[in-house]
Amino acid sequence: xxxxxxxxxxxxxxxxxxxxxxxADVYVKSCAxxxxxxxxxxxxxxxxxASRGFDEAFITRTVRSGITGTAMPAFGTTLARLDLAAVxxxxxxxxxxxxxPALAAMLRGPPARTLPPEAARGxxxxxxxxxxxxxxxxxxxxxxxxxxxxxAITKVPAxxxxxxxxxxxxxxxxxxxxxxxxxxxxxxxxxxxxVYDLTIAPxxxxxxxxxxxxxxxxxxxxxxxxxxxxxxxxxxxxxAFLKAVVQ
Amino acid sequence: xxxxxxxxxxxLFAAALTAQPTATTADWPSYGGTHAAWRYxxxxxxxxxxxxxxxxxxxxxxxxxxxxLQSTPIVVDGVLYLVSARSQVFALDAASGRRIWEYHYALPxxxxxxxxxxxxxxxxxxxxxxxxxxxxxxxxxKTGAEVWKVAVDDQRQCxxxxxxxPLFVKDKVVVGSTGGDGAFRGYLTAFNAETGRLAWRFYTxxxxxxxxxxxxxxxxxxxxxxxxxxxxxxxPALNLIYWGTGNAASDLYSGDRYASDALNGxxxxxxxxxxxxxxxxxxxxxxxxxxxxxxxxDVWDFDAAYECVLVDRMVDGKMxxxxxxxxxxxxxxxLDRVTGEYIGAFPIVxxxxxxxxxxxxxxxxxxxxxxxxxxxxxxxxxxxxxxxxQMAFSPRTGFIYAPVLEQCAQLQARRxxxxxxxxxxxxxxxxxxxxxxxxxxxxxAYDPVTGKRAWTYPYKYVLFASLLATAGDLVFTxxxxxxxxxxxxxxxxxxxSFQTGAGHRGSSVTYSVNGRQYIATPTxxxxxxxxxxxxxxxxxxxxxxxxxxxxxxxxxAK
Numbered sequence: 001x002x003x004x005x006x007x008x009x010x011x012x013x014x015x016x017x018x019x020x021x022x023x024a025d026v027y028v029k030s031c032a033x034x035x036x037x038x039x040x041x042x043x044x045x046x047x048x049x050a051s052r053g054f055d056e057a058f059i060t061r062t063v064r065s066g067i068t069g070t071a072m073p074a075f076g077t078t079l080a081r082l083d084l085a086a087v088x089x090x091x092x093x094x095x096x097x098x099x100x101p102a103l104a105a106m107l108r109g110p111p112a113r114t115l116p117p118e119a120a121r122g123x124x125x126x127x128x129x130x131x132x133x134x135x136x137x138x139x140x141x142x143x144x145x146x147x148x149x150x151x152a153i154t155k156v157p158a159x160x161x162x163x164x165x166x167x168x169x170x171x172x173x174x175x176x177x178x179x180x181x182x183x184x185x186x187x188x189x190x191x192x193x194x195v196y197d198l199t200i201a202p203x204x205x206x207x208x209x210x211x212x213x214x215x216x217x218x219x220x221x222x223x224x225x226x227x228x229x230x231x232x233x234x235x236x237x238x239x240a241f242l243k244a245v246v247q
Numbered sequence: 248x249x250x251x252x253x254x255x256x257x258x259l260f261a262a263a264l265t266a267q268p269t270a271t272t273a274d275w276p277s278y279g280g281t282h283a284a285w286r287y288x289x290x291x292x293x294x295x296x297x298x299x300x301x302x303x304x305x306x307x308x309x310x311x312x313x314x315x316l317q318s319t320p321i322v323v324d325g326v327l328y329l330v331s332a333r334s335q336v337f338a339l340d341a342a343s344g345r346r347i348w349e350y351h352y353a354l355p356x357x358x359x360x361x362x363x364x365x366x367x368x369x370x371x372x373x374x375x376x377x378x379x380x381x382x383x384x385x386x387x388x389k390t391g392a393e394v395w396k397v398a399v400d401d402q403r404q405c406x407x408x409x410x411x412x413p414l415f416v417k418d419k420v421v422v423g424s425t426g427g428d429g430a431f432r433g434y435l436t437a438f439n440a441e442t443g444r445l446a447w448r449f450y451t452x453x454x455x456x457x458x459x460x461x462x463x464x465x466x467x468x469x470x471x472x473x474x475x476x477x478x479x480x481x482x483p484a485l486n487l488i489y490w491g492t493g494n495a496a497s498d499l500y501s502g503d504r505y506a507s508d509a510l511n512g513x514x515x516x517x518x519x520x521x522x523x524x525x526x527x528x529x530x531x532x533x534x535x536x537x538x539x540x541x542x543x544x545d546v547w548d549f550d551a552a553y554e555c556v557l558v559d560r561m562v563d564g565k566m567x568x569x570x571x572x573x574x575x576x577x578x579x580x581x582l583d584r585v586t587g588e589y590i591g592a593f594p595i596v597x598x599x600x601x602x603x604x605x606x607x608x609x610x611x612x613x614x615x616x617x618x619x620x621x622x623x624x625x626x627x628x629x630x631x632x633x634x635x636x637q638m639a640f641s642p643r644t645g646f647i648y649a650p651v652l653e654q655c656a657q658l659q660a661r662r663x664x665x666x667x668x669x670x671x672x673x674x675x676x677x678x679x680x681x682x683x684x685x686x687x688x689x690x691x692a693y694d695p696v697t698g699k700r701a702w703t704y705p706y707k708y709v710l711f712a713s714l715l716a717t718a719g720d721l722v723f724t725x726x727x728x729x730x731x732x733x734x735x736x737x738x739x740x741x742x743x744s745f746q747t748g749a750g751h752r753g754s755s756v757t758y759s760v761n762g763r764q765y766i767a768t769p770t771x772x773x774x775x776x777x778x779x780x781x782x783x784x785x786x787x788x789x790x791x792x793x794x795x796x797x798x799x800x801x802x803x804a805k
Binding site for chain 2: 028042066069071132137197199206
C-alpha cells in the first residue's frame, strides 16, 4: 500500500525532490567511497559520475545490471526498489536531469517476496554464518544461496524429527589409501572417480584415479550429524522456510 | 653416555629440521620467498657490479588481461607456477617459459567482482589455489589436474573473496579472505593438504564464550570485520603461524561495536578483538597463543593485514626473535614473536596526523577520529601509508625496504545498519593530497629496530609493486609507468631500469636453474586503489594494463 502511494506520488515535483534527497543518502552509503565514485560523483577508484551527459536509460541499466568484468555491482538485486529509483534519480541529478515519471514504471515489477515470520526466521537459521560449517547452507543450495553438494532439495520433511532422520541412501562408503569414508559419488568414470568426502563439514570434492578407490553402497553417515547445531524449534522454522521456497 | 650422545644428536637433528629458512636459494618456494617473508634471495650472480647488463630472456602472456597481474610466482625445481587475476594457473619451465600445463578455473562472471589473485602455495606435490568465489582447490603439481576442491564460504552470502595467497605449513594449507569492509566476520581456515578436510578455523572476531568477546557491543561481533586478506608467516621452531587481521567493521563508525571501557572493564589496547591485530596461532590446532592489537578500535580502515616479517635482531644488547609488521596507519611495529610483547613502533610516512605519536608501551596519543557531522582530514587515508605490496628485508644490509605512500583523505563517519555481505563502511571518504603537496610515493631503507631511515628513493606517482632484495645487494621493484628497476641496496641509487610496457602491481621473485639466476616480474596495472590515487594526474590514464610475466637474466657467456 505504502509503495503504491509512493508510485503515484513520484510524478509530483515535491516527490521528485524527496527522491533525489533519498538517492543522495543511498549514494553516500553504497557508491561514494574513495574506492568507488567519490562524493557527489567526483570520481575515485571508479569513474566520475557528475556532468558526464548520461541519460536516464543508461544510468538505470548500469545501476541495475552492473558491468561484467569490473567492480561495478548489479544493484538491481540488492537495493530495495525505492532506493534503486532514488539513487538513479540522484545520479541523474548530477547530470542535470530531473527524475522522469517513467522511473515509476521501473519500480513496478513483481512485488518483493515476503516470507511469513516463522519462515523468515528459518531462512536466517539455514544460512546462519555464526554456525560456521555447521549450517545447512554448507551442503545445500536453496533459494539462490548455499553450496550445492547434494541435488536440489525436492522433498521437504514434515518436521524437525523427519529432517534429522532424512535417509542417506545416496551416501556410499569409499575406500582409498587404506581408509574408508562416507562419500557422495558424483561420477564414476573409467579413469576417474569424483566424490564428495563427507568425513567432516565442509564436504570435500575429491578426484581419484579409478583404480585407487573402491565404492560400496551404504554407509554409517547420518543426516542427524549434519543438523546437530540446531534445536528442534529451529529445525521447525527451517522446515517452514523450505516449504515456502521449495517447489 | 651413549644414550646421552644420542639425545644430543637427536636434539641437533631436531634443531636442524626446525631451523627457519629465511633467504631463498634456487627456488622461490612460497609467497614471501620463505615462511619468514623476507622476499630476499641468497642468489648473487646478478649483483650491483653487473646488473646494468640485465636483459629480458623470456615473457609469458597469461591472456587474462582484465585486472592486471598482482601475483607472486612460485618456483620449485625449475618449474614456475603463476596465477592470473581470474584464477587461471600456469606451470611453466622456469628457464625457457615453455608452458607445461594450465588450469582454467571457471570463475562465474558476475558484475561487481574486481577479481584479483595474489598468489599460489605449493607443497606436498600440489599447487593450492584460492579462488575469488571462495573455493580452495588443490591441483596435482605435475599435471594441473584437480585433486580436491572445497567451499570455504559462499560469496553470494559473505561478500568475501579469496585474493591472497594461501600458506602451506607442514601438512596443511591455511587461507584467509577479504570481506572486512562489508558486514562479515573474518576467519582463517586450515585444510589438510592431502585430503582437503577441514583442520581448523580461527575467527578473528571473538564469538560468545571466547576470550575477547566482551570487547564487542551487543551483536556487533557477527559483522565485526577482521578480514585476513593477505598472507601470514610461520616459525617452525615455535610452531606458530602469524597473520595480520583487518579493520573492525563498520570501518569508520564505532558507536555500534565499541563496548565502552567503563561498561566492560576493557583495557585500552583491547577493543574489538582480534581485529587490526597480529595473531599468533598454534600451527597444528589453530589455537591463539598471543595477539597484539596495533590499532585498537580502528575507525580509519587502517587494517593490520599485511606481511609479518620474521627477523632475529639485537635489541638492547640481547638477540631477540622479532616480527616486523607495517599497517596502513603508516607505523611499523616491532614485536617479540615468541610472546607478542611490544618492542617499538616508528612511522614510515611523512604525513601522519591521526596521532601525535606513540608511547614506550605502544599507546597512540592525541588520536583524531572521524566524526559524523563534518569531514575530517586524516593522514594517511584508508588507501594506507603502505598498500598491500610487500616489503623486503636483507640480512646483508640489515635494512627493511618499504614502499611508502603519502596521501590523506577526508573521512566522515556515518551510522549504518549492517546487511550481511554488503558494504559496511559506516561512513565515507574522499582521497586527497597531503597538505602542501601531492600524492606521491617513496621507497625507503630502515633499520627495523631503531626505525632510522638509511636512504629514500622518491617517486612522483605511486609505488604499488612489492620489493625484492637479493644478496647481490640489489632491491628490485616496478612502477605504474612500466619501468622495472634495480636500486643499490646500500645507497638507494638506481643502477638499472627497463621499460616492460605495462604498469607494475605484482611481486617480483628470483630463482636459478642450472646455475643461471633469473629475475621474474609480473606486469599489468589494473588497480582500484591506484586509480583513485592517480586522479591528480591526467597522464595516469596512459598507464598500461596487461598480464605478462617478464623474466630477466645476464647474457650467457659465449
